[in-house]
Amino acid sequence: MVDSQGLYRPLAPLACVDATDSTLAERAGELIVVNKLAGLVQFYGAADQLLRGEITMEPFPHEVVIEPAGHRAFVSIYGRGVFGRNSEAPGRTIAIIDLATRSLAGSIGVSPWRGPHGMAFDAAGVLWVSCDVSGVILAVDTHTHQVLDALETGSFGTHWLVACHRHDKLYASNKTFDFLCVVDTERRCLATRIPFPEGSEGLALTPDGERLFVTAQRPQMMAVIDTATDQIIERVPLDVFAPTPADRNPQKRVRLSPDGAWVLVSSFSTGEIAVAPSHDLHAMTRITVEKGPMGITFIDAGTACVMNHDQGSISVVDVRRGVVIDRFETAAGPETLALF
Secondary structure, three states: OOOOOEEEOOOOOOOOOOOHHHHHHOOOOOEEEOOOOOOEEEEOOOOOEEEEEEEEEOOOOOEEEEEOOEEEEEEEEHHHEEEOOOOOOOOEEEEEOOOOEEEEEEEEEEEOOOOOEEEEEEEOOOOEEEEEOOOOEEEEOOOEEEEEEEEEOOOOOOOEEEEEOEEEEEEEEEEOEEEEEEEHHHHEEEEEEEEEEOOEEEEOOOOOOOEEEEEEEEOOOOEEEOOOOOOEEEEEEEEEEEEEEOOOOOOOEEEEOOOOOOEEEEEEOOOOOEEEEEOOOOOOOOOOOOOOOOEEEEOOEEEEEEEEEEOEEEEEEOOOOOEEEEEEEEEEEEEEEOOO
């Protein structure tokens, strides 16, 4: 809903839960929200959910990551089209956002590589970027705007990245190939490949970096990997969700709470998320959100925001109680977000 001052205000909660929970009023910070279809980056107060500003972007922005110093955010400009259909006009830039002023502060060109998407900062502050159209992962200096290295992955579909500072590694999922890529971020080389015949999607690390959670394409499954050995130590069926039709992308992302106590998985095709305690992944609770849930971030250890891409909204979820406690609208096609 938009008020007389042109500000977005929260709508009624989706579940019969008191949305005036005191924890909501205690939150600080802002959310930076990337709206792919609208071609906008928007800023919302994490506590009051009011729109604080927005920036028009090149088509089409996809992912966002905040630098370790916390002053700037980087948004990948993937280009027109979606995964698998982005060969005609793929993007070639990464936008730089100044968080203090909520303004565009420039861009980093990555030509000749195309389709920048997933991003992650390693322990040394180097930004790694997957360019799935070109089948590479780039190492980028965000201060000089130079591409330092380009590592060929041997696959089309290197889409999402996560950096494990504990072991100086970078993990890259591959939607259409039967392995995960592991990069040595110190030597800037492809260290190994972890067999993953199901095709990999979402990635998330425990706060201590000891475990990596990976969602699969088909069958619906989540694997847990020991990052010291790069071995799969557990496989958990995601049969809490209805099977994704063969003609649809499963699109399952995963996130852990800041304290590592909770695991969340979004299911794009069913409009749901699953919540499980990290010590018992089989004890999953299914929660209905809205159409096309994608990106997830945590406001605090017990509260998550889920992007509903097809609905144009964000669901606020109390993960401990397993319920949606609030929701608010965004511009069209919200894909990912971050708290700063």
